[in-house]
Amino acid sequence: MKRIIVGISGSSAPVYGIRLLEILRDVDGVETHLVLSAAAHRTIELETEEYPIDRVRSLADFEYHPHDLSARISSGSFVTHGMVVAPCSMKTLAAIAHGLGGDLLSRAADVTLKERRRLVVLPRETPLHLGHLRNMVALTEMGGICLPPVPAFYHRPHTIDDILRHTVGKVLDVLGIEHSIFTRWDGPPAE
Numbered sequence: 001m002k003r004i005i006v007g008i009s010g011s012s013a014p015v016y017g018i019r020l021l022e023i024l025r026d027v028d029g030v031e032t033h034l035v036l037s038a039a040a041h042r043t044i045e046l047e048t049e050e051y052p053i054d055r056v057r058s059l060a061d062f063e064y065h066p067h068d069l070s071a072r073i074s075s076g077s078f079v080t081h082g083m084v085v086a087p088c089s090m091k092t093l094a095a096i097a098h099g100l101g102g103d104l105l106s107r108a109a110d111v112t113l114k115e116r117r118r119l120v121v122l123p124r125e126t127p128l129h130l131g132h133l134r135n136m137v138a139l140t141e142m143g144g145i146c147l148p149p150v151p152a153f154y155h156r157p158h159t160i161d162d163i164l165r166h167t168v169g170k171v172l173d174v175l176g177i178e179h180s181i182f183t184r185w186d187g188p189p190a191e
Ligand SMILES: Cc1cc2nc3c(=O)[nH]c(=O)nc-3n(C[C@H](O)[C@H](O)[C@H](O)COP(=O)(O)O)c2cc1C
Pocket: 008, 009, 010, 011, 012, 037, 038, 039, 040, 042, 043, 046, 088, 089, 090, 091, 092, 093, 124, 125, 126
């Protein structure tokens, strides 16, 4: 059983984390552990009509309060496959890059790094100042993976969900989870 921690922080586009949970629910042998930051409650409320908070919570196998620093995902002795922060606000990025661990989301990310497990963050802000970029460098130097949710167009997306699935598929690739949620580039179509 692969335990994946999913953190949803309070930047725009919580729908990335929500689609990730939905897709992981259909993957055999995966167990999801969700932590929503306090700010994520607000962005989910403001940006998604079809996903009330309780529906988002119900997508995960386990869910934790962001202030519960005694939750099992705050300890490295609780073995996980890795963690995804989707999306990752600049505040949470800074907290992870500096090892602050003041809430459960950044603590679980810190634990994931110290245990040398996969940490994938989807930083969401634009434009970026030097501090944001330095935090991404620091996180990368510590072994984390920055996977900005930047859409590709080579797969000819027609819907927002096509764009979401492409980014979620890239997340699954770096977690080493097989999927067929997008069509892989196989060279240009024959003339
Ligand atoms: C609708 C909305 C959209 C936001 N979008 C972003 C964003 O894209 N990136 C970001 O870093 N912060 C964004 N914020 C600000 C964060 O919510 C704020 O910095 C918060 O303190 C982040 O807390 P957290 O990292 O603990 O979730 C947004 C806030 C709101 C209300």
